[in-house]
Amino acid sequence: MLSYASKRVLIGIATMLAASIVVFAVLEVVPGDPARLMLGMNATEDAVRALQEQMGLNQPLLVRYFHWLGGLLTGNLGRSYTYAVPVIDLITERIAVSLPLALISLALSTTIALPVGLFSASRRGTISDTATMGAAQIGVAIPNFWFALLLVYIFAVTLRLVPAGGFPGWSAGMWPALKSLILPSIALALPQAAILARVTRSALLDVLGEDYIRTARAKGLTRRSVLYRHALRNALIPILTILGLQFAFLLAGTIIIENVFYLPGLGRLVFQAITQRDLIVVEGVVMLLVATVILINLLVDLSYAVVDPRLRGRT
Amino acid sequence: MALLDIKGLSLKIGAFSVLERVNLAIEPGEIHALVGESGSGKSMTALSVMKLLPGNARAEGQIHFNGTDILGASEADMCKLRGDDIGMVFQEPMTALNPVKTIGEQVAEGIRLHTGASRAVTEERTRAILDRVGLPSAKFPLGRYPHELSGGQRQRVVIAIACALKPKLLIADEPTTALDVVLQAQILDLLQSLVYEEKMGLLLISHDLAVVADIADSITVLRHGEVMDHGETTQILTEQAHPYTRKLAQASMHVPERSSSHRWDGDGTLLSVRNVERIYRGHRTGLFSRRETNKAVDNVSFDLQSGQSMALVGRSGCGKSTLARMIIALDRPTGGEIALWSQRIDDLSEDALRPVRRNMQVVFQDPYGSFNPRHKAERLVAEPLYLLDTPLSVAEKRSRVDTALERVGISPRDRDKYPHEFSGGQRQRLAIARAIITEPKLIVADEPVSALDVSIRAQILDLFADLNGRLGIAYLFITHDLAVARAITDTVMVMSDGKIVERGPTGEVLRNPRSDAGRALVEASPDLHKALARRIGEQG
Numbered sequence: 001m002l003s004y005a006s007k008r009v010l011i012g013i014a015t016m017l018a019a020s021i022v023v024f025a026v027l028e029v030v031p032g033d034p035a036r037l038m039l040g041m042n043a044t045e046d047a048v049r050a051l052q053e054q055m056g057l058n059q060p061l062l063v064r065y066f067h068w069l070g071g072l073l074t075g076n077l078g079r080s081y082t083y084a085v086p087v088i089d090l091i092t093e094r095i096a097v098s099l100p101l102a103l104i105s106l107a108l109s110t111t112i113a114l115p116v117g118l119f120s121a122s123r124r125g126t127i128s129d130t131a132t133m134g135a136a137q138i139g140v141a142i143p144n145f146w147f148a149l150l151l152v153y154i155f156a157v158t159l160r161l162v163p164a165g166g167f168p169g170w171s172a173g174m175w176p177a178l179k180s181l182i183l184p185s186i187a188l189a190l191p192q193a194a195i196l197a198r199v200t201r202s203a204l205l206d207v208l209g210e211d212y213i214r215t216a217r218a219k220g221l222t223r224r225s226v227l228y229r230h231a232l233r234n235a236l237i238p239i240l241t242i243l244g245l246q247f248a249f250l251l252a253g254t255i256i257i258e259n260v261f262y263l264p265g266l267g268r269l270v271f272q273a274i275t276q277r278d279l280i281v282v283e284g285v286v287m288l289l290v291a292t293v294i295l296i297n298l299l300v301d302l303s304y305a306v307v308d309p310r311l312r313g314r315t
Numbered sequence: 316m317a318l319l320d321i322k323g324l325s326l327k328i329g330a331f332s333v334l335e336r337v338n339l340a341i342e343p344g345e346i347h348a349l350v351g352e353s354g355s356g357k358s359m360t361a362l363s364v365m366k367l368l369p370g371n372a373r374a375e376g377q378i379h380f381n382g383t384d385i386l387g388a389s390e391a392d393m394c395k396l397r398g399d400d401i402g403m404v405f406q407e408p409m410t411a412l413n414p415v416k417t418i419g420e421q422v423a424e425g426i427r428l429h430t431g432a433s434r435a436v437t438e439e440r441t442r443a444i445l446d447r448v449g450l451p452s453a454k455f456p457l458g459r460y461p462h463e464l465s466g467g468q469r470q471r472v473v474i475a476i477a478c479a480l481k482p483k484l485l486i487a488d489e490p491t492t493a494l495d496v497v498l499q500a501q502i503l504d505l506l507q508s509l510v511y512e513e514k515m516g517l518l519l520i521s522h523d524l525a526v527v528a529d530i531a532d533s534i535t536v537l538r539h540g541e542v543m544d545h546g547e548t549t550q551i552l553t554e555q556a557h558p559y560t561r562k563l564a565q566a567s568m569h570v571p572e573r574s575s576s577h578r579w580d581g582d583g584t585l586l587s588v589r590n591v592e593r594i595y596r597g598h599r600t601g602l603f604s605r606r607e608t609n610k611a612v613d614n615v616s617f618d619l620q621s622g623q624s625m626a627l628v629g630r631s632g633c634g635k636s637t638l639a640r641m642i643i644a645l646d647r648p649t650g651g652e653i654a655l656w657s658q659r660i661d662d663l664s665e666d667a668l669r670p671v672r673r674n675m676q677v678v679f680q681d682p683y684g685s686f687n688p689r690h691k692a693e694r695l696v697a698e699p700l701y702l703l704d705t706p707l708s709v710a711e712k713r714s715r716v717d718t719a720l721e722r723v724g725i726s727p728r729d730r731d732k733y734p735h736e737f738s739g740g741q742r743q744r745l746a747i748a749r750a751i752i753t754e755p756k757l758i759v760a761d762e763p764v765s766a767l768d769v770s771i772r773a774q775i776l777d778l779f780a781d782l783n784g785r786l787g788i789a790y791l792f793i794t795h796d797l798a799v800a801r802a803i804t805d806t807v808m809v810m811s812d813g814k815i816v817e818r819g820p821t822g823e824v825l826r827n828p829r830s831d832a833g834r835a836l837v838e839a840s841p842d843l844h845k846a847l848a849r850r851i852g853e854q855g
Contacts, residue, residue: 219425309460
């Protein structure tokens, strides 16, 4: 168990380092000089050079990389060129919107998908199975921004139950803040739930064909208890894999959904930063996203070992 | 009244008829063998009794168990019977246990379900039954997972699950087919003693008459879903009144005729293995502890002459397949030398091996698993031709394929078929055709007939013998089945714990083995003649 876990952690750290190099390098070759952009088109060469010096842009590449990397490790992500505040402050402010949004969506999609998958698998080949999976197929096919617009039209514009967009901030109280996250999280969660339900069903059906399921039935277990006691845990590995991948997609999905709902989250922050060539913000947010995805993958890998005893002795 | 009474059982799966008016009765304490080749409906008969048939199966007739009408019983009633009054043991111990649950949990589950006993009582009973099947909790704690056990040990767990509540009827579906002969003897012994202790009825399903001849009181022979022959074991097997029974019995003892024209006295040493060793490095148990090492093959030396047929026998895990893989250069030894015609091959690059590979080919156990299902027979058989130095024209290729197919007894017209369109025996013929197409001097065959039915297996053995005689191909047969070794090999080597512990002419070694490993194999090997002689002796 220990060796498996420590190896995963080491791999995670190495991936982080590799990602930091890629992120830094890519933004380095992208055209657009931040100093010139900040000062505007009419700035003098001297002013631009002075600002470059002040921002450390004229230092050698490696020096800047290690400076940036050192900053990452100490939580100092630099100052935003456009907002002129520390990037870390921008991120903490925005993550208060994006993280709850992603977590609510994940919880929502899992609570929908697992029971639906179980239901469908236990009634394989029946009309209810076909109907559920047909619905899931539609769910997979619908793009989430279109679905978001539909939700806004029905629940915000017509029924006026929730706001159509914007975020009052957590200071405005728990409920108003949550209320404005309801539609975005549904829009994010539903396509994910549809995929996860299909994966759950097929993973369960695969497992139900195994020999040990027959052994369990020969013990006198009912179909139902075999499903819950023997099949589900074995089917968890593919489900966890998809769940881990989906979290990464959820984070990417927030960029679109936050724009549809005018939510001041990370997605909108990075979108604006890109258009304004605020590279240091982009770098910070992207590294955060990378770190989150790696962390999630690490958690998924570790949970494999919890689910499947065969992996515990491995390295 | 019989414990289990099957009358006129017919079974259809979809439109396909699987069983036709099958009759079978088992008394308490009786061991009843259900024998037949694959597809004869043995397993479906067993699953009918358990009422665990596939969803589209329709059963007619009567199955009475201990006063219960099985076909009329509700699912809830069947759940009460299964695992309590009827236990079942399956063929494949490697997959019959849930990999994510401990063996204790899996044995205890049935006990708790049927008796509602407390945790402590359940645990005690679990320990008791695991102890009874030969897994004492001091060595095999309840917290072990299936993957930490060997195949034989897993089968013991499956038997513990089936026998935990002392069922009145135990159904064992090919319980030893996946095990080596020594384990097979142990497991059959265990089943037999459990049956006698508890006065259980046992329905023992097998494809091998020799296996059941030893322990079954009575026999039913099934073919294409119909009962061919049934009665008391010794009588059925000594008289062999029914032609099909006779055919099965003969096939299981079949020894191919071998021409002596191409016996190994010609061109000298073909394969030479010198002090070969293969060490596997295990994983570290801790960050700084040393890796465990495992010597799978330990200082093995032997010579194989041109045209010689040699058997390498041993129990599963003795290192025989590892040795075979090194000989065909799929794996490299960690020490020693392997030479073909005095050319060292164990250190050659894959490119340099090409001309060597032409001269040695391989046949594996599973004729289905070793073919790409999306390729036609012609392409599959022609595969090794890429080893030739000059590529063949399409016409030449086809003629080589046709010759190879004809040599193994398949019509060249079948070259456009896919693997699934061939029967199991034909597929093994295809595998052999593929092996001989480059006209090799050596074929390494790893358990080439153990997945086949007895009658097909007899044909394939004939084919091997014939090719040895006609083409002078040398064989190295890897097997745990002494009947195969006896049938077609001149010499035999017994392997145990990675070492060759005994070698000599096949007949001599099998008649009078001197090593412990050799003796264990010979004693455990099912033999129809010996079993019948013993039983007739017992009966007076």
